[in-house]
Amino acid sequence: MSSSSAPEITTMLQQAVTLHQQGQLQAAGDLYQQVLTRQPDHFDALQLLGVIARQGGDAPSALKYLNAAIAVNPAQAIAHCNLGATLQDLGRSAEALASYDRALQLNPAYLLALNNRGNVLRSLGRLEESLQNYQHALQLKPDYAEALLNRGISLQAMDQHEAALADFDAAMQLKKNNIDACFARAVSLQHLQYVEEAIQDYDDVIHQQPHHAEAWCNRGICLQKLQHYEEALTSYGNALKIRPVYAKAQQQLGRVLQLLARDDEAIAAYGQALAQGADAEQINYALATLGKVAAPVASPAAYVTELFDQYAGHFDQHLLTVLDYQVPVLLVAALERQGPPQRSNSLDLGCGTGLCARFLRPWSTRLTGVDLSARMLEKARQTELYDDLHQMEIAAFLQQSSQHYDVIVAADVFVYIGDLHAVFAGVKKALCKGALFGFSCEVSSTADYLLQPSHRYAHSLPYLQALADAHDFVLLEASQAYARQDKGEKIRINIIVMQRK
Structure with a gap:
């Protein structure tokens, strides 16, 4: 690279970063590529092209660029963290964990790496360890809304719903219109049988994001518990309009139709749930209660559990x-x-x-x-x-x-x-x-x-x-x-x- 091209590269990179921050990914990516044309081993251009590829759902390209960036400069924690996120997207949890570990070796106070490492551990079912990562991040930054949300989700998975609610409330205080925290809060309220309050939160989620299929489905379950069956049918119907292949909503729809003595429609809904991947043993159990198949000798263990x-x-x-x-x-x-x-x-x-x-x-x-x-x-x-x-x-x-x-x-x-x-x-x-x-x-x-x-x-x-x-x-x-x-x-x-x- 000639000394005269260095200012040009710096200007080009600044323009690309600005476009990237504005969400103009294609234009930003073109400029990063132009930087690489002039300097093929430019760490920032390689690393940020990896970020754009991941944002665009192109994990293989993201891996290529991020690994190239790390080969240029393995001492940059940001590249290891972004590589971990890409590996996490691909379900390669053990490799993602190793990338986050490397990022934290380089920068022990790296909040995003701590938060993301907690998420990987949670996905592996290592909930206590995930909490340690979120708590470490919150010690460094008590108003870190993402870590509060994720700690709450881990507590929720551990059936500690009261503690989870405190984290969701704190996350929502820090970040208004936090759909993820509002939805998670509704789930814990639902588990605690505060179904009216859960419905209010699901309504808030749906108001902000009308195509949130899970919120519509869970809202239906809450309405079903309150024996508001017709309203529950509407919620399940909306969930299935948004996501036509949704076994959980189909199965719940079948149950409400059965409770309303609309047996033929219930049988059809159970059939759709089975075709969409619902547990066959549980569906056949439901059909047995309608006299459509022979009753099993016992309830399915998965159903009871x-x-x-x-x-x-x-x-x-x-x-x-x-x-x-x-x-x-x-x-x-x-x-x-x-x-x-x-x-x-x-x-x-x-x-x-x-x-x-x-x-x-x-x-x-x-x-x-x-x-x-x-x-x-x-x-x-x-x-x-x-x-x-x-x-x-x-x-x-x-x-x-x-x-x-x-x-x-x-x-x-x-x-x-x-x-x-x-x-x-x-x-x-x-x-x-x-x-x-x-x-x-x-x-x-x-x-x-x-x-x-x-x-x-x-x-x-x-x-x-x-x-x-x-x-x-x-x-x-x-x-x-x-x-x-x-x-x-x-x-x-x-x-x-x-x-x-």
Whole structure:
């Protein structure tokens, strides 16, 4: 490069940067290319062409230019950070992490690299580590809105929604009309069952960005919970207009149509959801509740896990204050009438958040809980009433358990299992002779077991008696009661106590 061309290159580069900042990417890119024509190893032109390529969605070109820039000057943290972002776009998380690490070795106070490194760790499920990066960035710059937003999203993924809301609120204070923070805030409000407030936030997102399909879909779910079914249909319809291939919205649409007794339309929506990639087991389960396919022997494990993972944060309050849930009290009273041992090794099948634990603990020298939902088990762990907690399907747990129990209970668990033979075989194996097995189930007056439109199974008393006979149990007590409310109707259940022969 001649000395006379250096001022020309500097002027050209300044013009290109100005155009770049104005969003005129094509014009800026042409000028960066002209710089490279005069000086092929110009670091800034190479690095900024990589940025433009990434902004334009051309990841391979971005990688080419950024790697060339790093070859020219490997000591520039900005190029490593931009390379990390490009690798992140491509899903090459481990390589992206290494690029951010190099950027931070060169500049430990590089805020963008800290924030982006946190995002990669979050994508890898390393949530605690992601928090450390956001917190480091916020120590350096407390008003860093992006780090507040991303820390909130990691806290949200850890089911710490109250803490997440504080971060989303702070991010929105710093950056007005922050759509991402407003949407994330709505998601946490929805998880906490503040559905009216969540709808307000989704409305704010939609006002700013009418084509936000996720906001329309989640708004529909909130309206569905409030039993505003027609409004929910409109929200799902808008989501599907924006994104015609959207399995989640199609599946939710099917559920609302089913609740409105528009069964043919529900079947069509479920079919569309299946064609668009929805979980086939869950769709067939929904179709079974409409009588279109044979009912499975149990609810899909993924359905139960997802249902209760979402429900964990407000499970106890909703059951006890909204649904007037009585099963633990009724079941324990029935067991006490049959005289359970005062010092027992007790097992709580499908323990959930531990609603039965406070009744079982006074009897128990040892209390074990089993459930499919990790988030439910975390709530159970917080009660400090269990000696052991296991995340497993209950029949599998019973078959592999080496323990022998004096009392086994299953409160409101068999509503997710139709055929109970495997469970009874497992209980027989795990229960001491003469010991008690107490459980509840919804009442079927027709079939042995029946999958209801509520997506819950009911069982007949003759079927339960047949199970007792087949698996060496004596039926000590069978009483009917109302366990809870569902959409204003009282749900009738059987409370059963059996004794192992």
